[in-house]
Amino acid sequence: MASSLIAGRPARRRGALVGLGYLAPALLFYVILLLVPFFRSVYVSFTTWDGISPKEWVGLDNYRSILESEQYRDAFLHAFVLIGFYAFLTMAVALVLVGILGSTKIRGMVVLRTALFLPYVVTPVVTGVAWRWLLAPDGPVNGALRAVGLDGWARAWLGDFAWSLPSIGMIGTWMLLGLALVLLIAGVQRIPPDLYEAARLDGAGAVREFFAVTLPGVRGEVAVVTVLSVTASLRNFDLVYVTTQGGPGTSTEVPSYLVYQQAFFVGDLGLAAAMGVLLTLLILLLTLVILRPWRKG
């Protein structure tokens, strides 16, 4: 007994070393490309720095000025509005569609799936340019509204103080819906058919069936989609940059756009880094909250 323990320890340690050896290349890249820059950003966020001159330690000043500024607080607020669109609206629409699509057999599913997935594959910059054209004051969207007599509804969507943020939200929903659908449909197809059969034998209608079988069956996918879309809405930069650049006024300014503006145009890297760190923490926190119920299960 004792001899086997003594012999076992080095063997296990060797096993761990071999494992670490396999991990080393990936770990090395992870540390160099992710952890080192991240901790450097954290350090920069406690300094004032123009990118060239020596850094000057200012403690929490950058964080204080972000939290004290109404403009920056509003930017975070806008990000939360976008979460409403990117995550919740996308999920709601996707679930309804899955409820309809999931239980019926559709011919040409592969084609449909590809078509649904396309918006997610197209780079957001292209999406933004296309939607900027679609939503222009004389663009097709307003043209269609006027054609059906809804002249009062036609407006400069991306230049409207009240509507520009929801417009960006809708573009994001359009972009992410395909991803959500494809993941959810894949989840539904994994649910054993006898569960549906059993539900039907018990006299469940379509709605009951959805809540009793489909939804519990895809909760893993729901978590993944929510995390992806919440993250996408918080680090949303490209869409805002291409469509509104934060305007009109400050109505579509979001944290990551302000990071870019501060870092590359104003040249205040300390403030930009602090903003980036706050954004990272927020994403981390939300991800943990979203995944919590699934952890337990």
Added chain:
Amino acid sequence: MPKFRLRRRFTYISAAILAATLALAGCGSDDDAGAGDSTLVVLNGLGGSPGILAIYEKLNDQFESENPGVTVDFQTKSFDELASTSKLQLSGGSPPDVSQVNRGYQALGAFAKGGLLTDLADYAKQYGWDARRSESQLQLNRHSTDGKLMGEGPLWGMDATTAWIGLLVNTEIATKLGIAEPPKTIAELESQMQKAKDAGEIPMQFGTGNGELAAWLLSELLLAQGGPGAVQDLVFHKGDATFTSPTGVWAATTMKTWADKGFFAPDWTAYKTDQVIANFTGGKGLFSLTSSRFMPMKGTADETRKFSMVFFPSVSGQGVAAVGAGDIPWTIPAKAKNKDLAAKYIDFVTSEAAAAQFLAGGAIPSKPPAGADAAISSANLPVPSQEAVSNGLKLVGDGTPVPYVDWGAPELYPVISSSVDQLLAGSLSVDDFLGKLQEAYGPFVKSLEG
């Protein structure tokens, strides 16, 4: 079978390693290129100005043939891209030999302070650059070595061409409305805009989608009321200048009044500069604001004949002044390997011979060459371009080019961009608007003094 596959994979891997080694060797050989055969890396931010780029292409060919063995590697970026990457480029180990560098305390000023650029004093003396430009032109390329003062200290760059901001007029609409002359005073401009409004035409094609036109209009209005000094003092931090001055109040109030009277194009919050130009070219609007660097206008000579580019009016109607400045200046990075050749290149593109070629191509050289008027008429440019060039030369010759007011502090441009929207739409009062600008400006000025 498996053995064969393994061998094939081995072949692929060795091929990849070989390719990588060759690539690395290639990089190495670049560095020790002999003095006879040298490559001059020139980085520019002219991506948005194809007309001027075409002229530079020609100039580069001439420079190469005048300097046998020299190859010019002309790298083009958009202005935004240049502005956002030059800090990294200049501080890296192998910067370009010649680079355009954006002006402003956070760009040229910060680079001068950080020791990233070469002081051009010796080259200026050697080549006589001082005589090629007026002091007000050179001033914009000067910064003190502590980065605190703009307009004073060593010369860090030389610009080859100039751009200015002016009023675009659609003369076809003007004639229809019975307007014979472009406005000389703000009062005339306002009455002409009212005339257009009453006739159902758009008085002023405008857009704040990207903030550029907002910054132009603010600069032009400050100039119109306060004269060149009002804008220069703000930019150079002289005489305790503030945005909350009577001139500032007048400029903001005027803008707001125009918005209230419906002088700006409908949906102006949605349009970026390119769309504003497209709308105006499409016949919408009696007036618009534009920069001469967007010349030539789209369309055939006949289609654009009806457009005219004139000076933005002033309150008094006296004097020739406009917001305008040399294009992004050419600088020599401190770590450039080939400084003498770089200086030779800058000398070449800012020479009188080059100026004549810029003129012939429809660009405005920073100093008019001899016989400029004849050159303009023989260049056969479309009407608006011709006016942009001849008025631009008048501005650098007899007038006062005034810097863009947003150069006064790094945060001014984004703040102007967002708060002009709010002022014109009524969510910010004139006082709050000016307060915001002052907040972006005052503390920065103070931080440099301290």
